[in-house]
Amino acid sequence: MQGKRGGGLLVLAALCAGALAVLLSASVARGQGPAKAAVDAGSAAASSSATGPAASRASDVQALADAVRALEQQVQTLNSQIGDLKAQQETSREEVETLRKQLEAARQGPAAGAADSTSASAAPMAAAQAEAAASAAPGSDAAGQQASVEDRLAKLEDDVEYANEKINDQAQTKVESASKYRVRLSGIVLANLFGERGTVDSVDVPEVAMTPSRVDSKGAFGGTLRQSQLGLEAFGPEIAGARTSANIRFDFAGGFPNNQNGAEMGLVRLRTGTIRLDWEHTSVIAGQDNFFLSPLTPSSLASLSVPALSYVGNLWAWTPQIRIEHRFEISENSKVAVDAGILDSLSGDVPRDQTERYPNWGEQAGQPAYAAHFGWTRRAFGQDLSIGVGGLYARQSWGFGRDVDAWAGTADVNLPLGSWVAFRGEFYRGRALGGFGGGIGQTILLSGSFINPATAVAGLDSMGGWAQLKFKITPMLEINTAIGDDSPFAGEIRRFPGSSSYYGPSFVRNWSPLVNFIYQPKSDILFSTEYRRLESSPLDAAPHTANLVNLSVGYLF
Helix, strand or coil: CCHHHHHHHHHHHHHHHHHHHHHHHHHHHHHHHHHHHHCCCCCHHHHHHHHHHHHHHHHHHHHHHHHHHHHHHHHHHHHHHHHHHHHHHHHHHHHHHHHHHHHHHHHHHHHHHHHHHHHHHHHHHHHHHHHHHHHHEEECCCCHHHHHHHHHHHHHHHHHHHHHHHHHHHCCCCCCCCCCCCCEEEEEEEEEEEEEEEEECCCCCCCCCCCCCCCHHCEEEEEEEECCEEEEEEEHHHECCCCEEEEEEEECCCCCCCCCCCHCCCCEEEEEEEEECCCCCEEEEEECCCCCCCCCCCCCCCCCCCCCCCCCCCCCCCCCEEEEEEEEECCEEEEEEEEEEEEEECCCCCCCCCCCCCCCCCHHCCCEEEEEEEEEEEEEEEEEEEEEEEEEEEEEEECCEEEEEEEEEEEEEEEEEECCEEEEEEEEEECCCHHHCHHCCCCEECCCCCCCCCCCCECEEEEEEEEEEEEEEECCCEEEEEEEEEECCCHHCCCCCCCCCCEEEEEEEEEEEEEEEEEECCCCCCEEEEEEEEEEEECCCEEEEEEEEEEEEEEEE
């Protein structure tokens, strides 16, 4: 800035010199004009009028001489100021260079070791101290000057960090929206290669081991991209002091087109979508969201189209709902969150039609499901330690006045055991929970034909859960081991001999352990390998088994 100011003064001096030359030429021209007119008028007139013009010319010359002397003084003053500015500019340049060297020495110090740090920073520090001592007023304190240098260095570091953050933010490509508010695109492109030995319900995302048929081979190998996901999140204005936002998320696991190789062309499927109003301690969420009684899920890239260990003790459902969450601050590191809301009463039945929407058996009860969750969280080992409990009640109407009361009680825990080990898990106990992933997808039992009004309908009791140990070997590598178990009550199934559940063969247990490695060399790319075993036990029969291997490559955006 000082260099620019000095250059401006030089330009001003040049303009002044040019103006002086124009003024002198104009004055001379004005002096010659009256003299020539007097000679042409005749000698008599010249002699009578010579005294007036001569005096006038003398006064003009004197005024010009005074102006020249004044301009010379101004030019000298300008030259002196320009010299001072150059000196200040040079001093500022030296100060910036000193601070830059100090900053580099401070950054390199921890990596280079104590000796290298001392030698690298000795010269800059000495120069800074000398400069501070030279510019200090008499009687100033050296410690104060050193503190001033350190303050400037700290401010410079903050400015550099802030500038880098702004540069990185501006370097991102923004998503354009019809609204003036910000929209963010996110998702994952996920490629899965899978191999298995045994027969399962779904070859790329298995949940239950099935009875092999005569045409089934001993195993399968394939690949899929249909677990990839897309999401949009919009951030809107404040309403009544609440921040507004909305999000929606899709994947490609909505089925297959009816054409050749249709299994490789997964159809787009709606997963979740919510509208949020967030105050400081309270939030209102409306839309289709995760089952908030089951807030945790095992870590896995092999199963994203449904949460890992679904129907093996992990309750889940993307449920239309309206809920309120309120957060209490107990202490600086501890808080409590209470969620309560109404949900669509899901019963797990398949839609009757592909174009028309008919009410499911839970919706035919004429009332929603009611749920609440209480969670406590605090910091431990730099992570969140949380414990939660929840409850659900829903009424289902299965026709002919056959009502079933569905309910669930849940517990969840996320427990850091150190800076690199953590335990997490969930447990449930309930009835008629097939629509929420419980009971291996089984909701009711029948004593006869479903369309017979005399047939009894009973909600199936079940219990289950899952547990996981996470080992964070390095910031880029983690190992996860998990196990899930879902057990409908076999005694209840036996009370309906010769009958099956509403959803097909009656299973009394689904058990599955898994282990995976997830490697994330960069923030946006993931590699994973996973082994999983499924054991699904029909009533009074040997379990069906399957061994599964999955290789995954994911790119986050």
